[in-house]
Amino acid sequence: MDDIQINIAIDAMGGDNSPTKVIKGCEIFLNFNKKIKLIIFGNKNLISNNFLEKYSQMISFVHCEETIADNDVPSSVLRSKKNSSMRKAIEYIKSKKNIGFVSAGNTGAVTALSTILLGTLKNIKRPAFCSMIPTSKGFCIMLDLGANKESNENQLLQFSIMGHAFAKTKNISNPKVAILNIGTEEGKGKEYLQEAYNLINNSFLSNDFIGYIEPDQITMGKADVIVTDGFTGNIALKTAEGLSNFIMNNFKKVFTKNLLNNIAYLILRKDLVRFSNTVNPIKYNGAIVLGLNSVVVKSHGSASPEAFAQALDNCSEFVKKDINKLIIEELKLVNFVND
Amino acid sequence: MDDIQINIAIDAMGGDNSPTKVIKGCEIFLNFNKKIKLIIFGNKNLISNNFLEKYSQMISFVHCEETIADNDVPSSVLRSKKNSSMRKAIEYIKSKKNIGFVSAGNTGAVTALSTILLGTLKNIKRPAFCSMIPTSKGFCIMLDLGANKESNENQLLQFSIMGHAFAKTKNISNPKVAILNIGTEEGKGKEYLQEAYNLINNSFLSNDFIGYIEPDQITMGKADVIVTDGFTGNIALKTAEGLSNFIMNNFKKVFTKNLLNNIAYLILRKDLVRFSNTVNPIKYNGAIVLGLNSVVVKSHGSASPEAFAQALDNCSEFVKKDINKLIIEELKLVNFVND
Numbered sequence: 001m002d003d004i005q006i007n008i009a010i011d012a013m014g015g016d017n018s019p020t021k022v023i024k025g026c027e028i029f030l031n032f033n034k035k036i037k038l039i040i041f042g043n044k045n046l047i048s049n050n051f052l053e054k055y056s057q058m059i060s061f062v063h064c065e066e067t068i069a070d071n072d073v074p075s076s077v078l079r080s081k082k083n084s085s086m087r088k089a090i091e092y093i094k095s096k097k098n099i100g101f102v103s104a105g106n107t108g109a110v111t112a113l114s115t116i117l118l119g120t121l122k123n124i125k126r127p128a129f130c131s132m133i134p135t136s137k138g139f140c141i142m143l144d145l146g147a148n149k150e151s152n153e154n155q156l157l158q159f160s161i162m163g164h165a166f167a168k169t170k171n172i173s174n175p176k177v178a179i180l181n182i183g184t185e186e187g188k189g190k191e192y193l194q195e196a197y198n199l200i201n202n203s204f205l206s207n208d209f210i211g212y213i214e215p216d217q218i219t220m221g222k223a224d225v226i227v228t229d230g231f232t233g234n235i236a237l238k239t240a241e242g243l244s245n246f247i248m249n250n251f252k253k254v255f256t257k258n259l260l261n262n263i264a265y266l267i268l269r270k271d272l273v274r275f276s277n278t279v280n281p282i283k284y285n286g287a288i289v290l291g292l293n294s295v296v297v298k299s300h301g302s303a304s305p306e307a308f309a310q311a312l313d314n315c316s317e318f319v320k321k322d323i324n325k326l327i328i329e330e331l332k333l334v335n336f337v338n339d
Numbered sequence: 340m341d342d343i344q345i346n347i348a349i350d351a352m353g354g355d356n357s358p359t360k361v362i363k364g365c366e367i368f369l370n371f372n373k374k375i376k377l378i379i380f381g382n383k384n385l386i387s388n389n390f391l392e393k394y395s396q397m398i399s400f401v402h403c404e405e406t407i408a409d410n411d412v413p414s415s416v417l418r419s420k421k422n423s424s425m426r427k428a429i430e431y432i433k434s435k436k437n438i439g440f441v442s443a444g445n446t447g448a449v450t451a452l453s454t455i456l457l458g459t460l461k462n463i464k465r466p467a468f469c470s471m472i473p474t475s476k477g478f479c480i481m482l483d484l485g486a487n488k489e490s491n492e493n494q495l496l497q498f499s500i501m502g503h504a505f506a507k508t509k510n511i512s513n514p515k516v517a518i519l520n521i522g523t524e525e526g527k528g529k530e531y532l533q534e535a536y537n538l539i540n541n542s543f544l545s546n547d548f549i550g551y552i553e554p555d556q557i558t559m560g561k562a563d564v565i566v567t568d569g570f571t572g573n574i575a576l577k578t579a580e581g582l583s584n585f586i587m588n589n590f591k592k593v594f595t596k597n598l599l600n601n602i603a604y605l606i607l608r609k610d611l612v613r614f615s616n617t618v619n620p621i622k623y624n625g626a627i628v629l630g631l632n633s634v635v636v637k638s639h640g641s642a643s644p645e646a647f648a649q650a651l652d653n654c655s656e657f658v659k660k661d662i663n664k665l666i667i668e669e670l671k672l673v674n675f676v677n678d
Contacts, residue, residue, distance in 0.1 A: 071524075136585060146521060149529055182485060182573040185410075190488055190570065215574050216581030231529060232574055234521040235554050239578040242555030246475060247586050247618075254610040264606035271593040271600065279586075 005037060006319050007099040008312055009089040012042030013067040014105020015301040015308075019046050022104060025308025027051065030058050032309075036316050039092060041085040043067065064088050070301065074108035078116060086110065090117045093294050100295035100315040102286070104303055111147050114289055114296045121327060123336045126151070127291035128159050128230065129298065130166055133240075134279040137221030141166050141175075144227075145287060146234035154336070156196035156227050160205055161334065162290040163225035165326035169318065177205055178213035178223035180232060188212060196227075204333040244279070286311030288318055290327070295319050344376060345658050346438040347651055348428040351381030352406040353444020354640040354647075358385050361443060364647025366390065369397050371648075375655050378431060380424035382406065403427050409640065413447035417455060425449065429456045432633050439634035439654040441625070443642055450486050453628055453635045460666060462675045465490070466630035467498050467569065468637065469505055472579075473618040476560030480505050480514075483566075484626060485573035492534035493675070495566050499539050500673065501629040502564035503547065504665035508657065516544055517552035517562035519571060527551060535566075543672040583618070625650030627657055629666070634658050 010026065012019040019042050026038055037058060040047075044063040052061050064085040068077055081087065086105055090113050093099045103110050115127055128144035141163050144151060151159070160177050167175030179196055181189040186197070189212070200209050213223050215236055228236070255265035265272075277283070281300070285307035289296040295318045299311035349365065351358040358381050365377055376397055379386075383402040391400050403424040407416055420426065425444050429452050432438045442449050454466055467483035480502050483490060490498070499516050506514030518535055520528040525536070528551070539548050552562050554575055567575070594604035604611075616622070620639070624646035628635040634657045638650035 136588075149521075180574070182488075182570055182577070214581075215577035216584070218578070219581050219585035231521055232571065235519070235571055235574055236578045238521070238554035239557070239575045240582045242558050243579045243582050244586065245555070246558035247583065249475075250614045251590075251611075254607055254614060257610055260606055261610060264603035267599055267603035268593055271596055272590075275589045275593060 004098050004320075006035070006316050007037045007039060007096075008315050008319075009039045009092050009099060009101045010041065010312070011086040011089045011101070011103035011105055012040050012047065013064075013085040014103045014110075015299065015303060018104065019043070021303070021305050022308055023047060023051055024305035025303075025312065026059070027055070028305055028309035029312040030055055033313070033316065034058070038312075039089070041089040041092070043085070062088060062092070068106050068109045070106050072106055072109060074106070074112035077106070077109045078112055087113055087117070090114050090296075094118055096294075098319055100297060100319045102297045102299060102308075102311050102315050104299035104301055104308060104311070107146070107298060107301075110296065110298050111289060114292055114294075118293045118296070120291050121293060121324065121331065123331050123334070124158050124162070124291040124327075125155055127289045127296075128162065129233070129287045130163060130290045131287040132284050133218060133226075134284065135219050135221035139284075140218065140221065140224055140226055141170075142218075142226045142228070142233060142237075143290060144230035144233050145237050146230045147289060148230035150231065151229035153192045153195035153199055156192070156229070157199040157203065157334070158291065159227040160200050160209075160225065161330045162327050163227060164205060164208065165323060165330050166288070166290065167224050168326055169321040169323050172224050174208050175224035176210045176222070177208050177225045177227065178210050180215065180218075180226050180228035180236070181212035182214065184212045184214060186211070204330075241281075282307040282310055286314040288314065288323070290323075293324070295323065343437055343659075345374070345655050346376045346378060346435075347654050347658075348378045348431050348438060348440045349380065349651075350425040350428045350440070350442035350444055351379050351386065352403075352424040353442045353449075354638065354642060357443060358382070360642070360644050361647055362386060362390055363644035364642075364651065365398070366394070367644055367648035368651040369394055372652070372655065373397070377651075378428070380428040380431070382424070401427060401431070407445050407448045409445050411445055411448060413445070413451035416445070416448045417451055426452055426456070429453050429635075433457055435633075437658055439636060439658045441636045441638060441647075441650050441654050443638035443640055443647060443650070446485070446637060446640075449635065449637050450628060453631055453633075457631045457633045457635070459630050460632060460663065460670065462670050462673070463497050463501070463630040463666075464494055466628045466635075467494075467501065468572070468626045469502060469629045470626040471509075471623050472557060472565075473623065474558050474560035478623075479557065479560065479563055479565055480509070481557075481565045481567070481572060481576075482629060483569035483572050484576050485569045486628060487569035489570065490568035492531045492538055495531070495535035495568070496538040496542065496673070497630070497670075498566040499544060499548075499564065500669045501666050502566060503544060504662060504669050505627070505629065506563050507665055508660040508662050511563050513547050514563035515549050515561070516547050516564045516566065517549050519554065519557075519565050519567035519575070520551035521553065523551045523553060525550070543669075580620075621646040621649055625653040627653065627662070629662075632663070634662065
């Protein structure tokens with residue numbers, strides 16, 4: 001198993017400070033993963049020859065004339081920029097085994113291109129962004145975090161199966177699945193949530209299904225897998241990011257206010273850093289675009305090199321554990337009648 | 340102006356630990372507001388005579404046989420429990436001037452009963468929960484936080500007008516209005532949000548309208564008024580509550596871990612408490628149910644007596660400043676063609 005050659009195709013041109021940030025992230029990753037091969041797609045004029053030569057045993061490089069910008073509209077990207085690093089890398093992984101793709105670029109373009117070029121798994125209508133979220137018990141898995149503006153009850157069932165399979169790659173044997181809602185009583189919230197409730201409750205997931213969860217319970221660790229539509233998931237994710245920054249910035253102001261406060265901070269530092277590490281966004285960078293006929297990982301556009309390396313690490317783990325095989329096996333347990 | 344007698348009708352039986360909590364909250368409020376009269380609706384057998392006698396100059400008491408429970412379904416509450424403290428108090432304020440109503444009880448019941456019994460303002464289709472949210476610049480005003488499961492573009496326009504008027508009661512002269520969305524570019528998010536964008540942009544609010552805001556920008560203080568549908572608003576609010584508790588609990592663990600950490604905490608205490616006060620949920624307790632033909636304030640069910648007193652304080656301010664008059668004046672500036 002460990003002898004299988006894992007490969008990762010990388011769009012070097014996406015995200016802030018690219019390709020520099022991406023290349024630095026690759027270096028960090030390669031220093032800890034000597035056996036994984038990276039195929040880097042980007043503009044050769046912007047990438048140092050030193051890097052390419054130093055790691056020539058572990059990387060291949062594919063020069064691409066075009067770059068997809070953050071403000072390119074996904075619908076136009078599908079028709080133009082056929083030689084972009086993002087598109088070329090996605091085309092490269094198509095139909096190959098033991099390979100994944102990572103980009104820190106335009107989120108809409110990653111979703112649109114990978115959906116069109118790779119296709120979705122059988123019985124998966126739409127892919128979903130899926131990521132781990134820190135909780136008091138470790139983490140939970142949440143999807144869709146923003147791949148779709150709307151989802152229906154069938155898609156929520158598909159998301160719950162994909163999240164359930166994701167949890168298994170993390171060695172959670174009976175992952176508790178919940179639907180995000182504004183109340184926990186049966187009959188609460190929007191109609192399609194109630195229909196999703198019934199669909200999941202009548203599927204093979206029923207034993208692991210714990211019903212609705214409210215957003216204030218996410219961090220309590222009550223659920224291992226939380227499913228929601230992409231609009232709602234994105235709202236929850238960004239609300240959490242904003243509030244976390246707000247609180248942390250205010251604490252920093254207190255710690256640096258004067259010398260005495262600074263001394264107090266130094267006393268607390270080790271324990272604060274330990275907590276801060278458990279919720280560190282770097283640790284959680286790299287959402288998988290679940291439901292595609294390959295492994296596609298989207299890094300945050302503003303990710304640091306360390307965070308980009310983490311996205312590469314996540315990607316290699318999904319490939320190694322063959323997450324799609326787990327999803328396909330679970331999908332076979334459901335009779336999909338419509339969507 | 341200061342000579343007008345302000346009255347508040349109170350449902351004493353709603354929320355955790357009621358009526359004890361509510362009565363304690365009334366006492367705290369009365370000690371700072373000698374001129375406001377409270378009309379308390381509740382079960383006389385559960386409320387101390389000492390309290391009623393001590394404050395007899397400032398309160399009236401109305402005995403009610405029935406209580407609306409937290410798990411009562413709003414639709415059934417409309418037909419039964421005609422003698423509940425909540426219903427009697429709402430009936431009491433109907434068509435009266437200089438009066439408001441506060442309850443910490445069943446949220447759905449407060450919304451349903453007050454909407455049916457009091458009615459909405461002309462050209463307001465549905466009421467909205469509206470509250471202040473702490474930001475790095477002070478606070479912003481956000482609605483709907485959960486009165487409705489869905490809203491359309493016309494209702495978002497109505498919410499933006501109501502929030503704009505609310506901001507004026509807080510002496511913000513040109514309140515910046517934004518729509519909550521998952522992206523800031525024009526054309527982002529759901530279709531009805533784009534239609535709401537056009538409606539607001541073509542109304543008298545256009546000069547104060549700053550377009551879309553993403554949830555991670557809420558705490559940055561970019562907008563004074565943020566409008567959203569009740570489902571999304573409730574998701575954002577509860578996500579923030581949960582994450583805030585999670586972070587604060589982890590900080591508390593660090594501060595109390597050992598003697599040295601505790602000493603460090605004591606050094607920082609004053610500055611930490613100052614920050615903590617700016618985001619204190621007590622300070623923000625009491626969402627107004629905006630858009631009704633009266634002032635209705637909903638306290639959090641789990642609010643402390645201090646927080647309930649704050650909800651009373653908010654209510655008296657809305658009554659004093661005649662928030663509905665401000666809303667009616669702004670509504671006149673819009674031609675409502677459909678809903």
